[in-house]
Amino acid sequence: MSKYKLKCTKCNYVTPDYKTWFANNQKCPECGSNYSKVEYTEDVDELKNIIYAKQGNSFLDIYFDYLPLNNRENIVTEGEGLIPVEDCHTLTELTKRAGLKNTEVFIYRNDKNPGTGTFKDVAAAMAASVLKENGIKEYCIASTGNIATAFAYYLAKAGISLSVFIPQDALMANEAEVSVYGQRVYRVKGDYAKAKKIAAEYAAKYNILMSGGNVDPARVEAKKTMVFEWIRQMDTFPTVYIQALSGGTGPIAIDKALDDIKDLHLVEHYPRYIMVQPSNCDPMTQGWEKAKANGFPEGWETDYPILESPITAVPTLATGNPATYPIIASLVKKSKGDILNFDEAEIYDIARLVAYETGVRVGPASTIALGGFLKSLKQGLIKDNDIVLINVGEGVRRAPDFKEKLIYTTVEVDSIDDCEIFDRTKIKEQLWSKFDKYIN
Ligand SMILES: Cc1ncc(COP(=O)(O)O)c(C=O)c1O
Numbered sequence: 001m002s003k004y005k006l007k008c009t010k011c012n013y014v015t016p017d018y019k020t021w022f023a024n025n026q027k028c029p030e031c032g033s034n035y036s037k038v039e040y041t042e043d044v045d046e047l048k049n050i051i052y053a054k055q056g057n058s059f060l061d062i063y064f065d066y067l068p069l070n071n072r073e074n075i076v077t078e079g080e081g082l083i084p085v086e087d088c089h090t091l092t093e094l095t096k097r098a099g100l101k102n103t104e105v106f107i108y109r110n111d112k113n114p115g116t117g118t119f120k121d122v123a124a125a126m127a128a129s130v131l132k133e134n135g136i137k138e139y140c141i142a143s144t145g146n147i148a149t150a151f152a153y154y155l156a157k158a159g160i161s162l163s164v165f166i167p168q169d170a171l172m173a174n175e176a177e178v179s180v181y182g183q184r185v186y187r188v189k190g191d192y193a194k195a196k197k198i199a200a201e202y203a204a205k206y207n208i209l210m211s212g213g214n215v216d217p218a219r220v221e222a223k224k225t226m227v228f229e230w231i232r233q234m235d236t237f238p239t240v241y242i243q244a245l246s247g248g249t250g251p252i253a254i255d256k257a258l259d260d261i262k263d264l265h266l267v268e269h270y271p272r273y274i275m276v277q278p279s280n281c282d283p284m285t286q287g288w289e290k291a292k293a294n295g296f297p298e299g300w301e302t303d304y305p306i307l308e309s310p311i312t313a314v315p316t317l318a319t320g321n322p323a324t325y326p327i328i329a330s331l332v333k334k335s336k337g338d339i340l341n342f343d344e345a346e347i348y349d350i351a352r353l354v355a356y357e358t359g360v361r362v363g364p365a366s367t368i369a370l371g372g373f374l375k376s377l378k379q380g381l382i383k384d385n386d387i388v389l390i391n392v393g394e395g396v397r398r399a400p401d402f403k404e405k406l407i408y409t410t411v412e413v414d415s416i417d418d419c420e421i422f423d424r425t426k427i428k429e430q431l432w433s434k435f436d437k438y439i440n
């Protein structure tokens with residue numbers, strides 16, 4: 001007996017389990033949609049106790065009854081998903097300077113995930129476990145970077161072969177992290193859209209399962225558990241959730257979790273989603289701004305540009321053709337949130353400032369989310385009494401070339417005459433001065 005089923009979001013057709021879902025090539029056999037949501041037989045009431053008891057060593061362990069896996073023996077884990085939500089005093093202080101009396105800012109430390117150090121670890125651990133349970137030996141995926149690394153690691157752990165299709169400009173560090181586990185890398189001459197196309201052709205030619213992208217039920221189910229973690233860790237559930245946006249699994253998963261648990265009355269509001277794209281790859285932002293300017297006319301959800309081969313300083317966010325825009329933008333609108341971009345030229349200053357003030361070494365995608373927070377503050381999108389949660393999706397370890405660009409305090413010396421007494425507090429002013437425009 002399977003403890004879960006997959007229900008089509010378009011026609012409500014029920015696929016009984018993953019075996020059948022995989023046999024149907026991860027689509028609804030009735031209408032062909034790839035977007036099904038998982039439902040469970042276990043009573044949701046018990047979840048409340050599970051959240052607060054926190055018994056287990058990974059999210060898979062703890063939330064097992066509400067994940068699409070039937071046998072605990074198939075869990076593939078490195079202890080991911082149990083990362084802290086931390087009070088960010090520096091950013092809270094900033095909201096005070098902006099005139100907000102009771103606003104608080106928290107950061108969600110996905111850089112502390114023990115697998116590969118990004119918020120893709122939970123999705124990859126879930127997928128590896130599901131694939132293992134269903135006897136899948138080979139899998140393929142197209143990725144802009146972090147998801148490739150996470151899947152390479154967790155699938156290797158499960159003994160599953162993986163072929164990863166990365167775009168031309170993907171970071172070498174990501175390529176290395178796939179390759180080192182003995183998984184196949186295909187570096188595609190083209191952008192992420194082309195990498196996805198060739199991956200799909202490869203999957204069809206060799207009859208191999210391919211990751212279902214941002215609405216893949218395994219990814220959504222894994223990420224929904226972050227809501228449970230916030231409930232346990234935070235006195236008040238966030239009223240604003242800020243995340244760097246590429247395809248947008250975050251809000252899809254948060255909404256699913258809150259829908260699932262609404263009868264428990266643990267959370268009385270959905271957060272406003274503020275999604276942030278890098279300025280050189282911001283098709284969703286462009287679509288959103290146009291719709292907003294025109295008062296969200298009929299059909300606005302499908303009106304967005306497709307950017308060919310976007311060149312961005314944040315390759316992990318290089319989705320130029322965002323097929324999920326209709327889903328994401330509708331969720332953002334329903335939440336009264338926003339989609340904005342952040343100037344890529346400023347990401348290094350953000351990373352330096354955050355490391356200086358908090359000791360957290362954030363990676364490039366995280367700087368986009370943090371920059372989006374500053375911009376939101378300036379634009380009045382953050383209100384008094386808001387509880388803001390910023391997803392720090394990755395640490396700097398993911399991007400060595402980005403890390404090198406953060407060097408800014410070096411003085412070349414030839415003799416002692418070139419050295420002078422050093423006062424670290426002077427640097428503080430220098431760092432903050434770059435962000436005056438967001439605060440004043
Ligand atoms: C650290 C980080 N933040 C945000 C994103 C964007 O995630 P999504 O594709 O769910 O929008 C990614 C995608 O790889 C990421 O690695």
Ligand SMILES: [Zn+2]
Pocket residue numbers: 008009010011012013028029030031032033
């Ligand atoms: Zn259907």
